[in-house]
Ligand SMILES: Nc1ncnc2c1ncn2[C@@H]1O[C@H](COP(=O)(O)OP(=O)(O)OP(=O)(O)O)[C@@H](O)[C@H]1O
């Protein structure tokens with residue numbers, strides 16, 4: 001379960017500071033499928049990064065499965081990102097010199113899984129997203145939709161209960177977007193918690209609940 | 221450490237090899253050029269040491285004198301003269317001497333092409349060149365052993381003599397007449413610094429094979445014996461042995477300071493030593509500056525590469541890499557690139573130096589190649605270089621890597 005209480009985030013750039021989140025409180029139950037919507041610059045990505053333990057709030061309390069995230073060490077956070085939360089970015093963030101296979105394998109490697117387990121899991125994931133035949137290709141040789149599916153497979157490598165996706169279809173054409181949404185829906189049905197940022201009403205229609213952000217605050 | 225990680229590091233490294241190639245090459249090139257620079261510098265300095273210092277660096281010159289003490293009933297005031305046989309006599313009895321060479325001279329009219337000058341003409345042997353820094357200009361040579369054995373009518377002349385008799389023309393191969401006997405010029409002395417001399421600067425001298433000189437000169441005694449001790453530390457001993465041996469032969473007191481003229485250049489070569497120190501310091505500074513430039517270049521490249529990888533580090537952190545993995549990978553990679561670049565630089569420099577040393581150098585003619593073709597490879601310099609550059613490269617990469625591994629993954633991810 002994800003519990004955010006009074007989350008603030010201030011970015012400092014030299015003498016200027018910008019309050020991207022102004023006190024966000026949010027509760028996400030296990031197994032929910034939530035869309036976060038809001039205008040550009042409203043703090044959606046900032047919030048997602050904090051939920052994903054990629055960034056830390058300036059103020060406020062984040063409790064993840066009854067752990068205070070602020071109390072976790074750097075490497076404990078790494079373990080959370082590795083096993084508990086899968087993160088899908090708008091711009092994929094694949095390693096450019098690594099093949100599709102290697103990109104998916106990496107979280108398993110960081111988790112210390114042995115070679116046999118890694119091989120089994122990567123094969124399974126690549127087959128599930130229909131890119132097994134593309135396993136030796138590098139990201140630059142794949143279409144945007146294919147790259148995002150690889151990124152999705154990577155996020156799922158250690159079978160995390162939570163999947164975060166920040167505009168996963170933002171850089172994709174509508175057909176590829178639909179494919180990604182089908183997979184996300186499927187994953188939700190399997191029992192995963194899914195939090196997704198989108199601008200698109202058709203996309204957000206897949207979710208159970210929509211959270212709207214405006215200027216760093218959640219609209220009631 | 222998980223055993224699969226080194227394999228992963230290696231795989232990643234191989235994929236990125238092309239990007240690292242520039243740094244590897246820079247390291248290779250830097251290593252190669254600095255090692256070569258210092259090897260040639262050191263070789264040249266050593267060769268200069270052998271040949272430079274005006275007269276010759278470790279040289280003892282003996283001339284005849286006048287007994288100033290009575291000895292075994294013999295009166296003082298007797299002249300002491302040196303003869304050809306003394307050369308063999310001394311060679312046999314002074315093993316600490318590397319070379320012993322005779323020299324005789326006389327002033328004669330010398331003419332060529334209608335011009336006539338009066339010059340000091342010397343007879344000596346091939347080894348004289350090594351001891352007295354007689355380096356020929358391009359296209360010429362000094363007297364060699366055959367010239368002496370065959371009594372060839374050839375002459376090696378100072379550059380002033382060449383100018384006086386031939387102007388701007390090349391004298392090599394032309395004829396000069398000395399004391400009414402024709403000789404062929406075979407070499408002109410290369411210009412050199414000379415701050416100590418006896419019959420005037422070498423620029424004004426003419427040298428003939430000793431045997432040829434004897435044919436046109438009537439005197440039986442020789443004017444000067446040049447002795448080169450095996451090492452500078454033996455010069456005192458050698459000078460003393462000469463006094464004792466010749467004293468026994470010509471019956472004078474070895475303690476008699478006037479019986480023989482003994483000029484020990486080592487004793488007054490402090491100035492020469494300062495020059496060589498100067499050369500070495502100069503080389504050290506050049507080497508240091510080169511190293512600095514190289515280090516700045518490599519540091520820059522290293523820094524840029526790590527910076528470039530900031531985003532990639534962010535990706536890895538985002539999918540759960542612990543900090544240790546990031547740092548380990550960085551260190552291993554840096555060490556590998558560094559080792560590879562410097563290793564090949566070392567191999568290349570080592571081989572170039574030793575290949576060049578294989579080129580034969582004719583020490584008897586003592587041309588310019590003797591300076592250039594004897595570089596000296598110094599392992600000590602290599603080790604110092606590796607340590608200094610290694611530390612710089614390591615520092616230049618470890619800081620951005622540490623910073624990237626410490627920051628939020630998102631900060632690294634945002635880096636473009
Ligand atoms: N690292 C940062 N440093 C400074 N300012 C930042 C940083 N990250 C975000 N911001 C600012 O915080 C505000 C919220 O940004 P955020 O990326 O969360 O918006 P968003 O809702 O995701 O917008 P978009 O729909 O365009 O992705 C913006 O004004 C942005 O410029």
Ligand SMILES: [Mg+2]
Pocket residue numbers: 044045046166
């Ligand atoms: Mg955003």
